[in-house]
Amino acid sequence: MHIEFRNISHSVKNRAIFSDLNAQVGSGECLVVSGRSGCGKTLFFSIASDIIRPDSGQVVINGRAVNQMHSKDYAEFRRNLGVVFQLSGLISNLTLEENLMLPLNRHFKELDKGEKLHRINALAKEFSLQHYLAQRTEMLSSGQASLAGLARALLLKPKAVIWDAPMTEIDEQWGQYVLNLLVRLKEQGTTLILCSNRKEVISQLADERLELNEMLCYSEL
Amino acid sequence: MIAYGFLPFSAYVISDFIFFHRNRSISFDVLVRQVRFTGVEALGLVVLIAMLIGALIIVQGYPLLAAIGQGNWIYDILISTIVRDLGPFIVCFIVLARSGTAITTELGNMVVSKEIDALVSMGVSPISYLVAPRVLGMIISLVLLMSYFVACGIFGGYLVSNAFQSIPVSTFFAKLIGELHWLDIVVMLVKVALSGLFISLISSYHGLTVNRAITEVPQRNIKAVGRGLISVCLIHVALTLLYVILIGR
Numbered sequence: 027m028h029i030e031f032r033n034i035s036h037s038v039k040n041r042a043i044f045s046d047l048n049a050q051v052g053s054g055e056c057l058v059v060s061g062r063s064g065c066g067k068t069l070f071f072s073i074a075s076d077i078i079r080p081d082s083g084q085v086v087i088n089g090r091a092v093n094q095m096h097s098k099d100y101a102e103f104r105r106n107l108g109v110v111f112q113l114s115g116l117i118s119n120l121t122l123e124e125n126l127m128l129p130l131n132r133h134f135k136e137l138d139k140g141e142k143l144h145r146i147n148a149l150a151k152e153f154s155l156q157h158y159l160a161q162r163t164e165m166l167s168s169g170q171a172s173l174a175g176l177a178r179a180l181l182l183k184p185k186a187v188i189w190d191a192p193m194t195e196i197d198e199q200w201g202q203y204v205l206n207l208l209v210r211l212k213e214q215g216t217t218l219i220l221c222s223n224r225k226e227v228i229s230q231l232a233d234e235r236l237e238l239n240e241m242l243c244y245s246e247l
Numbered sequence: 248m249i250a251y252g253f254l255p256f257s258a259y260v261i262s263d264f265i266f267f268h269r270n271r272s273i274s275f276d277v278l279v280r281q282v283r284f285t286g287v288e289a290l291g292l293v294v295l296i297a298m299l300i301g302a303l304i305i306v307q308g309y310p311l312l313a314a315i316g317q318g319n320w321i322y323d324i325l326i327s328t329i330v331r332d333l334g335p336f337i338v339c340f341i342v343l344a345r346s347g348t349a350i351t352t353e354l355g356n357m358v359v360s361k362e363i364d365a366l367v368s369m370g371v372s373p374i375s376y377l378v379a380p381r382v383l384g385m386i387i388s389l390v391l392l393m394s395y396f397v398a399c400g401i402f403g404g405y406l407v408s409n410a411f412q413s414i415p416v417s418t419f420f421a422k423l424i425g426e427l428h429w430l431d432i433v434v435m436l437v438k439v440a441l442s443g444l445f446i447s448l449i450s451s452y453h454g455l456t457v458n459r460a461i462t463e464v465p466q467r468n469i470k471a472v473g474r475g476l477i478s479v480c481l482i483h484v485a486l487t488l489l490y491v492i493l494i495g496r
Contacts, residue, residue: 072364076367077367101370104368104369104370107368111364113361115368116362117357117362117366118357118362124276128273128366129369129370129371131273132272132273133370
C-alpha cells in the first residue's frame with residue numbers, strides 16, 4: 027500500500043502543529059516518525075490512520091485521496107489498515123476474544139464462526155494470549171494489552187500497519203520478537219508507519235524518516 | 248457527527264437504527280446487553296417501588312373516598328397514577344438515574360481511553376455499534392419495565408385494598424379494566440418510548456462529547472441527567488395535556 031501525505035496542515039487551539047507537511051511511504055517500506063515529546067507524533071498517527079482529518083491537505087492511498095473515497099473503497103481501506111494504539115485501544119467491557127472478533131465480524135461477515143475462532147486462537151497463541159481469551163481486557167497487563175492491540179491489528183492481514191509508540195509497554199524479550207515480526211511483515215510487502223524515537227526501531231526498520239520540527243509545534247498562528 | 252450538535256446527531260442515530268439489521272453482526276450483542284442491564288437487572292427495584300406505590304395509593308386514598316361514599320373511584324385513581332401519569336414518570340426517572348448515567352459514564356470513559364478511536368480505526372461506526380443499539384435497547388427496556396410496573400403496582404394495590412374490604416380478584420380486576428380506556432395504554436406506551444429515546448440520545452451525546460480528560464465525565468453526567476429530566480418532564484406534560492384534550496376531562 028502506497029501512502030502519501032500531501033501538504034498536510036493542522037492546528038490545535040490556534041497552534042499550528044503541521045504546516046505543509048509532505049511525506050510518503052511505499053509497499054514494503056517503513057516510515058519512522060520521530061521528534062520530541064509533544065511535537066505531534068500522536069497527531070500524525072491520528073491523521074495517518076484517518077481518525078482525525080487534517081485542516082488542509084490530503085492523505086492519499088494508492089493514488090486516491092482518503093477524504094474522497096466512496097463508502098465501499100473506504101471500507102476496503104479500513105480493512106487493509108492495521109492500527110495499533112499506544113494504550114492498546116482494546117474495548118474494556120469486552121473479553122479479549124470479543125475484542126478480536128469485532129473486526130472480523132465487521133469485515134468478514136460471511137466467514138463462519140469456527141473459522142473466525144481458528145484465526146483468533148492462532149494469533150492469540152503467537153502472542154501467548156490464548157489463556158486470556160475469555161477474560162475482560164482490563165485484566166491484562168499493559169504489555170499483554172499492547173500485544174493484544176497488535177494482534178487485533180494483524181488479524182485482518184493488513185497491507186499497512188500504523189503504530190503509535192511501538193513497544194513502549196513491551197518487555198525486552200517480546201520487544202525483540204515484535205521487532206523481528208515487523209521486519210518479516212516489511213519483507214512480505216506490508217507498509218509500516220511507526221511513530222517512535224526508539225533507536226532499534228529506527229536502525230532496524232526505517233527506510234524513510236520524518237523528524238517533526240518542535241519549533242513548528244509551538245509557533246502561534 | 249458529534250461536532251454538529253445534538254439535533255444532527257439524533258437524526259443520524261435514528262436513521263442508523265432504522266437500518267439496524269444491516270449492522271446486526273456487530274450491534275446485536277450490544278442491544279442484548281443493554282436490554283439485560285436496563286430492562287432485566289432493574290426489575291427488582293421497579294417491582295418494589297411499584298408495589299409500594301400501589302399500596303400507598305390505596306392506604307391514602309381508600310379511607311378518604313370510602314368516607315364520602317365514592318370507594319369505586321379508587322380504580323380511576325389507580326389507573327391515572329400507576330398506568331398513565333405517575334407510573335411512567337417514576338419508571339423513566341429510575342432509568343434515567345440508573346441507565347442514563349451508566350451510558351454517559353461508559354461512553355465518556357471510552358473516549359478518554361481511545362476506545363472510540365480504536366473502533367473508528369477498525370471501520371466500526373461508534374454510532375452503529377455503541378449508540379443505535381443502546382437507543383433501541385432503552386426503548387424496549389422501558390416498555391418492558393413499564394409492563395412490570397403496571398402489573399406489580401396494581402397487584403400491590405389489590406393486596407392492600409383487601410385490608411379495608413375483602414374483594415375477590417375477579418371483581419377487582421373486572422372493575423379496574425372497566426375503568427381503563429384504550430387511550431390510557433397508548434399514552435403510557437408513547438410516554439415511555441419517547442422518554443427512552445430521549446434519555447438514551449441525550450446520555451449518549453453527552454458521553455461522546457467528553458474530550459480528553461476523565462474529569463469531564465462527571466460534568467457531562469450532570470448535564471445529561473439535567474437535560475434528560477427536563478425532556479422527560481416535557482414529554483409527560485405534553486402527552487398528559489394531549490390526553491386531557493382527547494378524552495375531554
